[in-house]
Amino acid sequence: MLGSLPEALSILFSLQGISVLLLGTTLGIVMGALPGIGSTVAVAMILPFTLTMEQAPAIMLLIAIYAGSVYGGSVSAILINTPGTPQSAATCLDGYPMAQRGEAGKALGWSTVASVCGGLASALLLIFAAPQLAAFALNFGPIETFSLVLLGLTCIVSVSEGSLVKGLLAGMLGLFLSTVGGDPITGEARFTFGYFPLISGFNLLAVVIGVFALSEVLTRVSQKIDSTRALVTFSGIVLPRLSEWKGRVGNLIKSVAIGCGIGVLPGTGAATAAFISYAEAKRSSPRASEFGKGEPDGLVASEAANNAVTGGALIPTMALGIPGDAVTAVMLATLTLHGVSPGVRLMTDNPVLIAAIFTGFLIINLLLLPLGMLVSKIAAPLLRMRESFMLAAIAILCVIGVYFVRGNPFDLLIMVCAGIVGFLLRRQGFPMPPLVIGMVLGPTLEISLRQGLIITDGSFAAFFTGHPIALFLIVAAAGMLSLPLIRFLRARRLKSA
Amino acid sequence: MNKIFGSACVAMSLVCAVGALGTAYADEFPQRPINLVAPFNAGGGTDLLLRGFAPHFAAALDGDAYVSNMAGGSGTVGAAALAQQKPDGYQLGYWSITVSTIQPQIKDVPYDVDSWTPICSVAASPTLLFVNADSPFTSMDDVVAAVNEEPGKYLFGSSGPGAMTHLTTVAAFEGLGIMDKMKHLPFQGSGPALQAMAAGTIQFFGDTEILMTKGDFRPLMVFNDTRLESFPDVPTAAEAGIEAPLDELYLWGGLFAPAGLDAAVAEKLSSACETAVNSEGFQEFAAKTNTVIDFKNAGEFETFFRAQYEANAMIIDAAGL
Numbered sequence: 001m002l003g004s005l006p007e008a009l010s011i012l013f014s015l016q017g018i019s020v021l022l023l024g025t026t027l028g029i030v031m032g033a034l035p036g037i038g039s040t041v042a043v044a045m046i047l048p049f050t051l052t053m054e055q056a057p058a059i060m061l062l063i064a065i066y067a068g069s070v071y072g073g074s075v076s077a078i079l080i081n082t083p084g085t086p087q088s089a090a091t092c093l094d095g096y097p098m099a100q101r102g103e104a105g106k107a108l109g110w111s112t113v114a115s116v117c118g119g120l121a122s123a124l125l126l127i128f129a130a131p132q133l134a135a136f137a138l139n140f141g142p143i144e145t146f147s148l149v150l151l152g153l154t155c156i157v158s159v160s161e162g163s164l165v166k167g168l169l170a171g172m173l174g175l176f177l178s179t180v181g182g183d184p185i186t187g188e189a190r191f192t193f194g195y196f197p198l199i200s201g202f203n204l205l206a207v208v209i210g211v212f213a214l215s216e217v218l219t220r221v222s223q224k225i226d227s228t229r230a231l232v233t234f235s236g237i238v239l240p241r242l243s244e245w246k247g248r249v250g251n252l253i254k255s256v257a258i259g260c261g262i263g264v265l266p267g268t269g270a271a272t273a274a275f276i277s278y279a280e281a282k283r284s285s286p287r288a289s290e291f292g293k294g295e296p297d298g299l300v301a302s303e304a305a306n307n308a309v310t311g312g313a314l315i316p317t318m319a320l321g322i323p324g325d326a327v328t329a330v331m332l333a334t335l336t337l338h339g340v341s342p343g344v345r346l347m348t349d350n351p352v353l354i355a356a357i358f359t360g361f362l363i364i365n366l367l368l369l370p371l372g373m374l375v376s377k378i379a380a381p382l383l384r385m386r387e388s389f390m391l392a393a394i395a396i397l398c399v400i401g402v403y404f405v406r407g408n409p410f411d412l413l414i415m416v417c418a419g420i421v422g423f424l425l426r427r428q429g430f431p432m433p434p435l436v437i438g439m440v441l442g443p444t445l446e447i448s449l450r451q452g453l454i455i456t457d458g459s460f461a462a463f464f465t466g467h468p469i470a471l472f473l474i475v476a477a478a479g480m481l482s483l484p485l486i487r488f489l490r491a492r493r494l495k496s497a
Numbered sequence: 498m499n500k501i502f503g504s505a506c507v508a509m510s511l512v513c514a515v516g517a518l519g520t521a522y523a524d525e526f527p528q529r530p531i532n533l534v535a536p537f538n539a540g541g542g543t544d545l546l547l548r549g550f551a552p553h554f555a556a557a558l559d560g561d562a563y564v565s566n567m568a569g570g571s572g573t574v575g576a577a578a579l580a581q582q583k584p585d586g587y588q589l590g591y592w593s594i595t596v597s598t599i600q601p602q603i604k605d606v607p608y609d610v611d612s613w614t615p616i617c618s619v620a621a622s623p624t625l626l627f628v629n630a631d632s633p634f635t636s637m638d639d640v641v642a643a644v645n646e647e648p649g650k651y652l653f654g655s656s657g658p659g660a661m662t663h664l665t666t667v668a669a670f671e672g673l674g675i676m677d678k679m680k681h682l683p684f685q686g687s688g689p690a691l692q693a694m695a696a697g698t699i700q701f702f703g704d705t706e707i708l709m710t711k712g713d714f715r716p717l718m719v720f721n722d723t724r725l726e727s728f729p730d731v732p733t734a735a736e737a738g739i740e741a742p743l744d745e746l747y748l749w750g751g752l753f754a755p756a757g758l759d760a761a762v763a764e765k766l767s768s769a770c771e772t773a774v775n776s777e778g779f780q781e782f783a784a785k786t787n788t789v790i791d792f793k794n795a796g797e798f799e800t801f802f803r804a805q806y807e808a809n810a811m812i813i814d815a816a817g818l
Contacts, residue, residue: 044539048548138696142682182570182604185683187658187818189604196577196607200569320695321711323688326538333545337785343711406538406568443685451682455652455698 008355011056012363020053021360024061025367028068029375033075035209035394035401038085040326042069047334055338056356062331063357067310067364070270071115071372074303078107079232079383080394082213086204087270087306089436090278092212093159094291094298101294105238110296111303112237112372114252118304119365121256122263122311126318127358131347133312134319137264142451143463147473148265149445152272152437154480155279159292159433167434170425174438175445177202184447185454197410202418204439206402206411210418211432213398217391218423231390234383237373240296251281251297252304259305263312270309271440275433277305283483311361318354321346523761526586530561533752534590536575538568543750547591549782550619550773557772558765571657572596573606580608584758586766589616593750595661598806603659603818610806614758615798617770618751620783621791622705623721624665625731629694630713637717637737640701641673648678654690654699655683661748662687664812665703665720668746671815672739705748707787720746742808743815749791749805751798767795 011017024046031042042065050058073088078095091111098107125133140148153171160167180191181201192198220231245252255277262273281301282291291298313328321343323329332342340350347354385393402415422432456462464471533551535544547564555562567575572595579590601609626637634640644651653670655663663683670676682699684690691712693699702714706727709716718737719725722745734744752770754763773779774792783790793801 041539044544047539047545138692141693141696141698183658184685185658187571187603194605196605197574199604199606200574203569316692320692322691322695329541329686329688333542336787337545339785341710344713407566408569408574410569410574447683447685451684454680454682457649 004351004355005359007352008056008359011352011356012060012360016054016057017060017360020057020061021064021363021367022371024064025068025364025371026375028065029072029075029368029372031065032069032072032084033375033379035076035082035084035213035397037069037401037404038073038087038205039066039069040330041405042066043327043330047330050334051337055335055340056353056360058338059331059334059353059357060360062334063314063361064364064367066327066331067119067307067361067368068371070307070310071112071119071303071368072375073306074111074115075108075372075376075379078111078299079104079234080213080390081216082394082398083208085270086208086436086440087274087309088302089208089212089271089433090159090274090302090306091299093278093302093433094293094295097292097294098296098299099232099234102233103294104232104234105236106240107294107296107299108234108237108372108376109239110299112369113240114255114300114303115307115372116365116368117252118256118259118307119310119368120362122260122308123358123362123365124311125260126311126314126361130315130319133264134316137316139469140265141467142448142455143467143470144473145265145268145444146448146452146463147467147470147477148262148268149272149441149448151473151477151480152268152276152441153445154477155275156434156437157481157484158279158282159275159437160431162429162431166428166430170430170432171434171438174435174440175442176438177207177435178439178442179446184443185450197408200408200410202414202439203402203406203408203411205405206415207418207439208436209398209402210415211422211435213394214415214419215422215426215432217395217398218419219426220387220391222423231385231387232383234376235380236377244296247286248297248300251285252300254284255281255301255304256308259308260312262305263309264315268444269313270306271436272444273309274302274306275437275440277301279480283480307365314361317342318347318357320344522759523765526762526765527558527560529587530563531555531558531586532588533562533564534575534579534588535564535566536568536572536590536592536596537566539566543572543591543593545786546620546750546788549786550591550779553773553776553779554769557769557776570604570606571600571659573600573604573608576600577607579753580612580755582755584614584755586754586758586762589752589754589766591619591750592753593661594748594805594809595659595664597753597802598809599659599664599813602806602810602813610803612756613753613802614756614763614795615802616752616754616763616795617767617774618749618791618793618798618801619770619774620751620788621747621749622707622789623719623725624661624703624705624746624748625709625716625719625728626665626669626701626703626734627709627714627716628701629697630715632700632715634700634717635715637669637673637732640717641675644670644675644678649680651678651701652680652682652699653701653703654693655681655702656687656690656704657685658683659813659816659818661746662690662702662704663816664809665746666701667816668720668743668812669701669703669718669734669739671812672734672743673737676815720744742811747791751793751802763795767798770794 031037073084074091077083077088077091081096083089156171258277259273317328582588653666
């Protein structure tokens with residue numbers, strides 16, 4: 001691959017190459033920031049425009065949109081508590097409280113630096129270790145995936161603000177919601193009560209936008225609105241000073257590693273990575289008690305992880321020619337349209353193209369910093385809008401975003417119901433992140449468990465024998481669960497001694 | 498003012514008169530842009546094909562056509578919505594074999610075989626049964642012997658229950674009489690299933706040639722009436738000992754309108770579809786995307802569609818869906 005680097009660089013540093021990278025990344029950030037237009041929709045929207053372009057610029061444009069949109073999702077999560085995509089849901093947890101405290105610029109600064117670090121690290125991994133990591137990812141069968149998701153579910157404990165019982169209940173509700181619709185193994189319609197529109201289940205994005213954004217709008221409206229003030233004060237990104245990074249670098253590195261690792265594996269994705277990384281940061285951080293109240297560590301954890309997933313997800317796509325998720329599937333379709341047949345021989349048959357893609361991906365992640373600052377500078381005046389107008393605008397954006405994704409009017413009904421239910425539950429002190437975690441992980445948990453049981457002929461005990469990775473993950477999950485108990489017991493013993 | 502009102506009245510009564518006469522309606526068709534419904538998300542295979550097809554279809558009709566997506570429930574949400582529309586020819590859907598013939602027979606959906614006026618078929622690709630390139634199996638005889646030797650050991654995958662990939666494997670193993678000695682492992686999409694195949698979690702998978710050539714896989718048989726030019730050594734399912742109707746399976750798709758569309762309009766749409774399919778632009782698009790074009794006009798497609806609906810009932814039964 002290194003041999004074709006000069007030719008690849010000449011593609012990238014042409015007028016077309018540079019403009020594609022700049023334009024794609026900017027567009028991606030803007031689209032990611034708009035609620036509803038997640039990475040998949042953004043990439044699919046741009047696809048028709050790439051048909052007249054050449055191979056390398058076309059795929060570069062899509063990758064720029066992809067990386068930009070994952071970062072952009074954090075902007076609206078922090079500023080208006082509206083995750084542009086489910087993978088930014090964890091960013092809301094500490095980003096929005098920071099913004100409410102008047103530190104919106106700083107919050108965006110942390111998330112930008114964390115995103116760039118996550119993206120860059122995953123780009124390096126993609127360049128140097130793609131074939132090896134793709135081969136490793138193949139060790140992850142249904143049983144391993146099940147164990148990983150089980151570990152992910154323990155995050156519910158970390159993100160349950162206030163009452164653990166209420167958090168667990170919200171998590172169960174999320175898991176239950178994810179079972180409505182087609183059964184993944186038999187295809188039968190479940191829990192639809194004969195009502196046809198429920199056959200496609202509860203759309204994740206509609207629920208996420210409902211419980212985060214719409215319920216926030218309702219909460220605000222129910223309180224007294226000071227109609228002359230703006231919702232958040234924001235005048236541009238403030239980058240964290242070097243001294244502020246003290247004691248946070250370890251967290252950053254760990255979060256990047258979690259993101260890269262989960263990105264490479266099939267069937268999980270950025271939302272899972274962000275939550276697992278957030279939970280791990282909270283477990284190990286000396287400032288754990290500040291989490292959820294606007295702690296930069298929480299922001300760094302979720303943003304570094306979800307951007308690290310982008311490079312990770314490209315690894316199986318490029319090395320095996322098999323898409324890991326919907327976004328990479330669209331990218332492979334683009335390659336096909338441009339006469340490149342994706343597959344196991346993709347990297348060896350098209351060294352120049354691959355070198356251009358990989359180095360381009362590195363440059364895109366470097367561009368996130370200046371372009372992110374530029375976009376938020378331009379967006380800042382918009383946020384000075386009066387709070388009442390801002391809330392109305394958020395509600396409208398939610399509606400457009402949710403309808404746009406699938407064109408299914410039923411999703412709007414789901415979003416409105418989720419908004420109202422979320423509003424009522426939040427008033428009663430039920431945290432919403434566990435509900436989202438339940439819905440994100442539910443489908444993977446179910447299908448991997450049932451696939452595993454088909455493989456082992458219904459024996460759950462067989463999950464533990466002959467699957468060392470799975471065993472390790474399950475033990476880790478058990479450890480995460482019992483840690484608070486151990487701490488509690490030790491504290492009591494110290495007290496009595 | 499009165500003059501304008503008067504001419505508006507004349508125009509409106511004219512429109513009504515035109516509407517009353519079916520043939521006149523067909524002559525004037527299309528007056529408005531035609532909506533082509535893709536029942537899956539933007540960016541998927543169906544969506545891409547339809548977006549490549551729409552401009553040529555619009556040109557052939559001398560009108561406008563646009564693609565809209567309505568996804569969910571394995572394509573049934575879009576199909577159910579269209580089935581309830583007025584059959585005026587302005588709302589068409591692109592359904593695959595699964596959306597139109599499989600889903601309504603395995604799920605309780607508000608449409609069935611009589612809900613449509615078939616317009617034309619656009620594409621059809623035969624499916625193949627394949628194994629990993631490093632698999633010990635080189636023929637179906639090997640497979641039958643191995644499965645009979647160790648029942649319950651081997652797994653076949655699919656991209657989901659009732660998907661084309663599922664029907665292919667069911668047709669293969671039911672046709673050879675070893676279905677109940679094997680296990681089925683459904684995945685969410687072909688991507689994860691092919692990864693599991695490469696990892697050795699599953700041993701068999703069935704899909705079209707486009708998908709198979711993405712990985713290091715070895716085809717064992719093809720569900721076509723003749724051998725494929727690209728794989729002259731791979732036997733057809735019939736040669737491998739599978740009897741009709743399980744020996745031929747095509748992933749096909751075409752345009753449908755809601756039932757009760759005026760025959761003259763259907764005829765007009767069907768011939769526009771033929772012009773579009775044969776247009777240079779679409780042929781080039783199909784070559785690029787490895788789409789196997791298979792045009793059938795309204796009459797042929799209706800017969801084919803109904804025969805497929807019947808034939809697939811048998812596979813669905815064998816699949817236990």
